[in-house]
Structure formats: C-alpha cells, structure tokens
Amino acid sequence: MRPAMSMRLVQLLLAGTVVCFVVATGYISYLIVERQQALRQVSSYNTTWAVNQALVEFTRLEQRVAAFAVPGSGIDEDEVALRFEILLNRLDILQRGETVEFIKQISDGHQIVRRLREMLGSAEPMLSQLRQPGVAVDLGRMLSSFDPALALLASTAAQNGAERVAEDQKALLRLHYVFTGVAAGLIVCGVALILLLLWNNRLLGRAHAELHGLADDLRATSAALQTQNHRFRAALGNMSQGLCMFDTQGHLVVWNERFGEMFGLSYAVLKPGVSLDELILEAGEGDSSASLRLVHSQQQGLIRDHRSSVFVQECTDGRAISVTHAALGDGGWIATYEDITDLRRVEHQIIHMAHFDSLTDLANRVLFGEKLDQALSRARQDQSFLAIMCLDLDRFKDVNDTLGHQRGDELLKCVADRLRHNVRDKDLVARVGGDEFTLLLLSSDEPRDLDAIASRLIEAVSAPYEIDGQEVLIGLSIGIAEFKASSDDADVLLKQADLALYEAKTSGKRTFRFFEPQMDDQLQARKGLEADLRKALPNNELDVFYQPVMHAVREEVCGFEALIRWRHPTRGMIPPDEFIPVAEDIGLIVNIGDWVLRQACEQATRWPTDIRIAVNLSPAQFRSQALVQAVVNALAATGLCANRLELEITESVLLEDSEHTLTILHQLRELGVRVALDDFGTGYSSLSYLRSFPFDKIKIDQSFIRDMSENSHHLPIVELVIALGRDLGVTTTAEGVETEDQFRKLQALGCTELQGYFFGRPAPASKIRLSDGKTRRRGPTAA
Numbered sequence: 001m002r003p004a005m006s007m008r009l010v011q012l013l014l015a016g017t018v019v020c021f022v023v024a025t026g027y028i029s030y031l032i033v034e035r036q037q038a039l040r041q042v043s044s045y046n047t048t049w050a051v052n053q054a055l056v057e058f059t060r061l062e063q064r065v066a067a068f069a070v071p072g073s074g075i076d077e078d079e080v081a082l083r084f085e086i087l088l089n090r091l092d093i094l095q096r097g098e099t100v101e102f103i104k105q106i107s108d109g110h111q112i113v114r115r116l117r118e119m120l121g122s123a124e125p126m127l128s129q130l131r132q133p134g135v136a137v138d139l140g141r142m143l144s145s146f147d148p149a150l151a152l153l154a155s156t157a158a159q160n161g162a163e164r165v166a167e168d169q170k171a172l173l174r175l176h177y178v179f180t181g182v183a184a185g186l187i188v189c190g191v192a193l194i195l196l197l198l199w200n201n202r203l204l205g206r207a208h209a210e211l212h213g214l215a216d217d218l219r220a221t222s223a224a225l226q227t228q229n230h231r232f233r234a235a236l237g238n239m240s241q242g243l244c245m246f247d248t249q250g251h252l253v254v255w256n257e258r259f260g261e262m263f264g265l266s267y268a269v270l271k272p273g274v275s276l277d278e279l280i281l282e283a284g285e286g287d288s289s290a291s292l293r294l295v296h297s298q299q300q301g302l303i304r305d306h307r308s309s310v311f312v313q314e315c316t317d318g319r320a321i322s323v324t325h326a327a328l329g330d331g332g333w334i335a336t337y338e339d340i341t342d343l344r345r346v347e348h349q350i351i352h353m354a355h356f357d358s359l360t361d362l363a364n365r366v367l368f369g370e371k372l373d374q375a376l377s378r379a380r381q382d383q384s385f386l387a388i389m390c391l392d393l394d395r396f397k398d399v400n401d402t403l404g405h406q407r408g409d410e411l412l413k414c415v416a417d418r419l420r421h422n423v424r425d426k427d428l429v430a431r432v433g434g435d436e437f438t439l440l441l442l443s444s445d446e447p448r449d450l451d452a453i454a455s456r457l458i459e460a461v462s463a464p465y466e467i468d469g470q471e472v473l474i475g476l477s478i479g480i481a482e483f484k485a486s487s488d489d490a491d492v493l494l495k496q497a498d499l500a501l502y503e504a505k506t507s508g509k510r511t512f513r514f515f516e517p518q519m520d521d522q523l524q525a526r527k528g529l530e531a532d533l534r535k536a537l538p539n540n541e542l543d544v545f546y547q548p549v550m551h552a553v554r555e556e557v558c559g560f561e562a563l564i565r566w567r568h569p570t571r572g573m574i575p576p577d578e579f580i581p582v583a584e585d586i587g588l589i590v591n592i593g594d595w596v597l598r599q600a601c602e603q604a605t606r607w608p609t610d611i612r613i614a615v616n617l618s619p620a621q622f623r624s625q626a627l628v629q630a631v632v633n634a635l636a637a638t639g640l641c642a643n644r645l646e647l648e649i650t651e652s653v654l655l656e657d658s659e660h661t662l663t664i665l666h667q668l669r670e671l672g673v674r675v676a677l678d679d680f681g682t683g684y685s686s687l688s689y690l691r692s693f694p695f696d697k698i699k700i701d702q703s704f705i706r707d708m709s710e711n712s713h714h715l716p717i718v719e720l721v722i723a724l725g726r727d728l729g730v731t732t733t734a735e736g737v738e739t740e741d742q743f744r745k746l747q748a749l750g751c752t753e754l755q756g757y758f759f760g761r762p763a764p765a766s767k768i769r770l771s772d773g774k775t776r777r778r779g780p781t782a783a
C-alpha cells in the first residue's frame with residue numbers, strides 16, 4: 001500500500017477509534033448515573049425499615065400501656081409518654097420525603113397512617129390521666145384497634161421492599177454486565193488506539209524519511225541549478241558576442257557584458273526591464289551608440305514582424321557587426337552581435353591573396369585567367385584588340401641559387417615594378433610561376449604596337465639591378481599571342497604564347513617571338529606524342545637498355561644503368577630526353593618509372609650478385625607519395641637484394657620540396673637501397689645538396705668529362721669533385737667517358753667508377769654477356 005493511502009487509512013481508523021472511545025466513555029457516564037439512581041432506590045429499603053420501625057414502636061407503646069395497667073409492672077406514665085413520643089416521631093418520618101411516596105404506593109397505607117396520627121392525637125390527653133382507672137385500658141384498646149392495619153402495612157412494606165430489592169439487584173446485575181462490556185470495549189479501543197498510534201508513528205517515520213529524501217533531492221536540484229546558473233553566467237560573460245534578450249513587452253531580461261561594451265552601455269543603464277529605446281536614449285552620442293542606433297533601425301522591422309534574420313551592419317566607426325536576430329516563441333526576441341571587423345579584413349586579405357601574388361602584389365594565375373576570359377568574351381563581341389605575352393626571366397635560377405632565395409625574391413619584386421611601370425594601367429601584369437609572368441594587353445580603339453612593347457619590356461627588365469649592394473643582371477624572353485580567331489579560348493591563347501616563348505628561349509634568349517602557325521604544328525605534334533605515349537606501355541613499345549659501369553681500379557663491370565627506350569611504331573626510336581618530360585607533364589611518369597624499376601630489378605637478379613643496377617628517378621615520382629612502396633614492391637616481387645639497387649636523382653628533385661624529398665630519401669636508405677646524385681656539377685647548389693643528404697655516389701656530369709683538356713677549366717672541377725668524394729668516402733662515377741685518354745686521366749685522378757661509350761653503349765639485356773671474365777673487363781657490349 002502506498003504511504004499516503006496508509007496514512008489516510010490510519011487516520012480514518014484513529015478517528016473511528018476515538019469516536020468509539022468517546023461514545024464508550026459517554027455510555028459509561030450514563031451507566032454510572034443509572035447506577036447512582038439504582039443505589040438511591042436501595043435507600044428506599046430504609047422506608048420499609050421506617051414502616052417496620054413505626055410498627056415496632058407502636059407495638060412497644062401497646063406493651064408499655066398494657067404493662068402500666070398491671071400494678072407492679074414498673075412502667076410509669078413517663079415511660080408510656082416517651083414511647084408515645086417516639087411513635088409520633090416515627091409517624092412523622094412516614095409522612096415525610098420518600099417514605100410518603102412509598103406509603104402512597106401501598107394500598108390504604110396513607111389512610112392508615114393518617115388515621116393512626118388522628119387516633120394518637122385524640123389519645124394524647126389520655127397520657128396525663130393514665131393513673132385514672134380504665135384510661136390505660138381504653139388507651140390499650142384504642143391502640144390495639146390499629147394492630148391489623150399496621151401489621152398489613154408492615155407486611156405490605158416488607159413485601160414491596162423485598163420485590164424492590166430483587167428488582168434492583170437484577171438491574172444492578174445488568175448494569176454490572178453492561179458496565180463490564182463497555183469497560184472491555186474501552187480496553188479494546190485503548191489497545192486499538194495504541195496499535196493505531198504505533199502504526200501511525202511508523203508511517204509518520206517513513207513519511208519523514210521520504211520528506212528528508214525529498215529535501216535532499218531538492219537541495220541537490222537547487223545546487224545543480226545554482227551550478228548551472230554559474231555556468232550560464234560564465235558562458236554569457238565569456239562570449240565573444242554581445243547578447244541581449246527582450247521579453248514580449250520589449251523589456252530587457254538577459255544581457256552580457258560584451259553587449260554593453262560593444263554599444264557603450266554602462267552597467268548603470270543596463271538593468272532588467274529597460275526598453276531598447278531607453279537604452280538608445282541613455283547611450284548618449286558616441287560612435288558606439290550610433291552603432292546601436294543603426295543596428296536597432298535594422299532590427300525594428302524584425303521585431304515588429306516577429307521574424308528571425310542574420311545580417312551584417314557596417315557601422316560609422318568602421319566596425320562590421322554581424323547580427324543574429326531570433327524571434328522567440330513567447331513573442332520576445334534574442335540577438336547576438338559579433339564584431340567581425342577583423343574577420344572581414346582577413347576575408348578581404350584572403351580574397352586578395354587568392355587573386356594576387358603575395359611577393360610582388362601582381363595579379364596571380366587565377367585573376368589573370370578570370371580577366372583573360374572576360375577580355376576574350378568582350379573581344380569576341382566587339383572585335384577589340386587583345387594580346388597576351390608570356391614572359392620568362394633568363395638566368396633567374398642561377399641568380400637565385402647563387403645569391404639565395406631572399407635576394408631572388410628581392411629581384412622578383414624589382415622585376416614586377418619595372419613590368420608594371422612599362423605597361424598601361426588597363427593592361428594586366430601577372431606572376432604565374434617562380435620567374436614566369438604573363439601580360440594581358442587590351443585596346444578598344446587601335447591595335448597596340450606589340451614589338452615596341454616587347455622591346456621596351458626586355459630593355460627595362462634587362463637593365464642592371466642593385467640587390468644588397470650587388471649588381472645583378474638577368475634577361476627577359478617573351479612569347480606573344482594575339483587574339484585573332486574567335487574560336488580561340490584562353491587555353492589556346494596561353495599555349496600559343498607559351499610556344500612562342502619556347503621559341504624565343506631556344507633562339508638565344510633576351511628576345512621575343514610572335515606565335516606562328518607552325519608552332520601550332522609543334523603543339524599538335526606534342527599532342528600526338530602525348531596520345532602515343534599513353535598507349536606505349538600497354539602496347540609494349542617501351543624497353544629498358546643497360547649501360548655498363550666500370551670499376552676504375554679493377555677495370556671490370558661493377559654495375560649497369562637502366563635507360564629507358566621507346567620504339568615508336570612510326571617514328572622509330574625516341575630518346576628519353578624527348579618523351580620523359582612529356583610523360584612527366586601528363587602524369588604518366590609514375591607508371592613508367594615503376595615499370596622500369598621492376599624490369600631493372602628483375603634483370604639484375606639474372607646477373608652475378610656483385611653487379612649493381614642503377615635506375616633513374618624523376619621528380620614527379622617523388623611527388624606521387626607512393627615511391628617508397630613502389631621500390632619495396634619491386635624488391636619484394638623480384639627478390640633483388642636492396643643494396644644492389646641504386647637510385648639516381650638529379651638536383652631538380654631536391655629543388656622542389658627538399659624537406660619532403662629528404663624524408664623519402666632517408667626512407668629509401670633505410671630499406672638498404674643506395675642513392676646517387678646524378679649530373680653533379682650542372683646545378684648551382686650541388687655542393688650544398690651533398691651536405692643535406694649522405695649520398696652513396698656522385699655522378700660527375702658528362703659535360704665536364706667531355707672537355708678535360710689541360711687548359712680547360714673543367715679539369716680542376718673534376719679533380720675537385722673526385723677529391724671531395726674521396727674525403728667524404730663517397731663513390732664517384734664519371735659519365736660520358738668516350739676515349740682511353742679520358743679513362744686513364746680519370747683513373748689517375750682516383751675516380752672510383754667510369755661510364756661511357758668507351759666501355760659500352762646502352763644495350764638491350766639480351767645483348768649483354770657477363771659469363772666470360774674478359775668481356776666483363778672490357779665491357780659487355782662493344783656496340
């Protein structure tokens with residue numbers, strides 16, 4: 001049973017018990033009264049006694065009178081008079097109070113007493129004359145006449161008294177039983193009361209415990225609410241946005257400090273119940289309050305129409321405030337205000353950065369592309385003049401490598417300034433690569449003199465610069481494409497200008513070239529080459545040739561370099577210099593490189609274990625992220641020992657993202673693979689690269705070997721590199737050894753390994769025989 005129901009039941013039972021108690025008590029009182037009355041009736045037994053006593057006294061008087069008449073009885077008149085007097089008293093009693101009532105109940109009782117009194121009244125004078133003869137006898141006679149009546153009276157009284165006593169005893173007995181029953185009921189009620197009180201106490205105890213629990217819960221809830229409240233306040237106080245909430249009557253209910261700060265509202269002004277209009281009035285005249293007025297004017301419509309919205313308010317003080325206004329369900333509203341001035345500035349910066357080159361502040365490739373597209377659609381409509389120029393700095397990379405990137409950057413800024421100053425404001429100069437620029441030339445009325453512009457730009461850019469007190473000289477090559485056919489799009493135009501630039505570069509630099517249709521043929525030829533190259537690998541047109549590498553001291557083959565070949569179905573053999581850059585451009589080099597790696601490793605497993613195999617890696621393979629895995633796969637698939645594989649990289653690999661490249665190089669080294677620096681000496685930072693990574697081998701570029709005559713300045717370089725390799729404990733390989741003279745000189749200088757046509761040209765694996773020692777010493781092929 002639930003405690004509340006139990007309580008109610010106990011209360012009802014308690015009430016019932018108390019009522020029973022009260023009724024029993026009342027009934028007992030009533031019984032007591034009744035008992036008293038019964039007792040009073042018992043007193044009426046005295047009445048019977050009084051009647052008997054009157055009879056006794058009457059009898060005694062009769063005896064005394066009779067004795068007085070007998071001489072010598074000793075009874076005198078006084079004795080008789082006394083008895084007479086006593087009798088009268090007894091009669092008085094019979095005629096008074098309850099006795100009278102009792103006498104009346106006896107038939108003729110009252111008459112008998114009245115007549116007796118009359119008789120005694122008439123006999124009283126006789127008392128004084130008793131001595132006279134016959135008086136006593138007369139008196140005795142008078143008295144004896146009443147004997148029967150008095151005897152009847154006495155017996156009737158006695159009988160009445162006996163009946164009454166019996167009745168009263170019965171009544172008393174009944175009273176006794178009732179009283180006992182009621183008393184027992186009272187005891188039962190008392191016991192029930194005690195039990196109920198105990199039960200009630202238990203229920204009260206339980207209710208008290210529950211109340212205690214509820215109070216604890218209430219306290220915990222209150223504490224949680226308080227914590228929540230603190231958090232709420234902390235959250236409000238630490239919000240970067242200003243916040244305010246107004247109720248349905250437009251009275252302020254919630255706000256935070258930031259709201260006051262943003263709109264110059266002091267704590268005294270901000271109080272619950274204040275309206276927005278009052279806030280504006282109190283805010284005064286400053287910039288912040290002007291902002292509040294502006295924001296409020298925007299919010300008014302939203303408040304009136306009970307709408308939610310987000311908008312940005314530009315303020316007179318230069319701030320931009322983002323307002324998020326939300327209508328609340330009860331008719332009020334809440335708003336947050338965020339100062340997004342900095343964000344806006346950053347946004348503008350980002351937009352600027354997305355369209356402008358951060359170093360030179362010239363337009364970047366994206367903006368140039370957008371402007372070119374716009375200009376092209378205009379030119380298609382109104383046939384206005386449009387031309388683009390692709391500009392490339394000559395010798396910039398040399399300067400950058402020798403003077404360092406910082407000075408290189410300074411130089412680029414100066415170039416940008418000179419370009420900017422030598423074109424019209426309407427023209428657009430953009431920096432689209434390291435040292436590559438593009439120029440968009442427009443004219444609505446007449447064609448521009450592009451020759452003059454190009455010459456002017458070349459002259460301006462080629463004039464000497466002074467960077468950090470050092471004179472720097474560079475040149476400029478320009479490719480020009482003019483919009484003529486309306487079918488030309490931006491890509492075509494750019495490609496044309498690029499082809500023209502290529503022509504300018506290859507024909508001596510510091511010059512400009514206009515795009516000519518045959519260049520387009522070259523473009524088409526390149527496109528054809530690209531398409532053919534895509535099919536080369538699946539069509540089995542690629543092959544790997546192997547060129548021997550000789551040990552300079554032992555004068556025997558110690559390894560081979562794998563060199564790719566493409567047997568084009570119509571054009572015949574295409575050298576790698578021609579198609580590798582194309583494969584890099586169209587993203588095929590990764591697949592081709594993996595294929596060469598696998599072929600070379602497989603071939604090497606067929607040669608003696610002291611023969612190494614060198615494979616060239618392109619920078620694009622380093623960009624693909626999967627190079628290390630490709631090497632692991634090749635070694636695992638072919639079972640070639642890792643230290644027999646040598647990977648050749650050129651400086652251009654390290655130029656790109658040296659940190660990433662170095663990580664990969666270290667991972668390759670951890671596999672046990674050897675790493676060689678190819679074409680050493682052709683770049684400008686070769687020495688610095690030697691410091692950045694512990695290469696296993698330096699391959700001296702064949703351009704140094706070709707010209708090693710006594711007077712050539714190449715000989716000391718070769719000597720220096722060989723000495724450096726020796727000091728560093730690194731193998732040195734001379735490339736392009738074509739004569740015995742070169743061979744002997746290099747041998748004498750201490751070069752470790754030699755490679756070149758003198759020992760053998762690159763040849764297919766099928767032509768290589770290593771079984772006989774003589775062949776191995778001379779080189780396996782003599783082609």
Ligand SMILES: Nc1nc2c(ncn2[C@@H]2O[C@@H]3COP(=O)(O)O[C@H]4[C@@H](O)[C@H](n5cnc6c(=O)[nH]c(N)nc65)O[C@@H]4COP(=O)(O)O[C@H]3[C@H]2O)c(=O)[nH]1
Nearest residue numbers: 563564575576577580596616617618736737738756757762
């Ligand atoms: N004049 C002369 N030339 C000699 C002599 N000895 C060797 N050569 C040539 O010099 C080049 C040496 O290779 P490289 O410097 O790595 O230069 C290679 C290498 O950079 C690249 N290449 C070749 N095969 C691959 C390849 O599988 N992957 C990649 N990424 N590049 C490759 O193509 C370049 C040219 O390769 P090849 O045409 O095979 O040209 C080869 C080789 O045939 C000599 O005594 N005189």
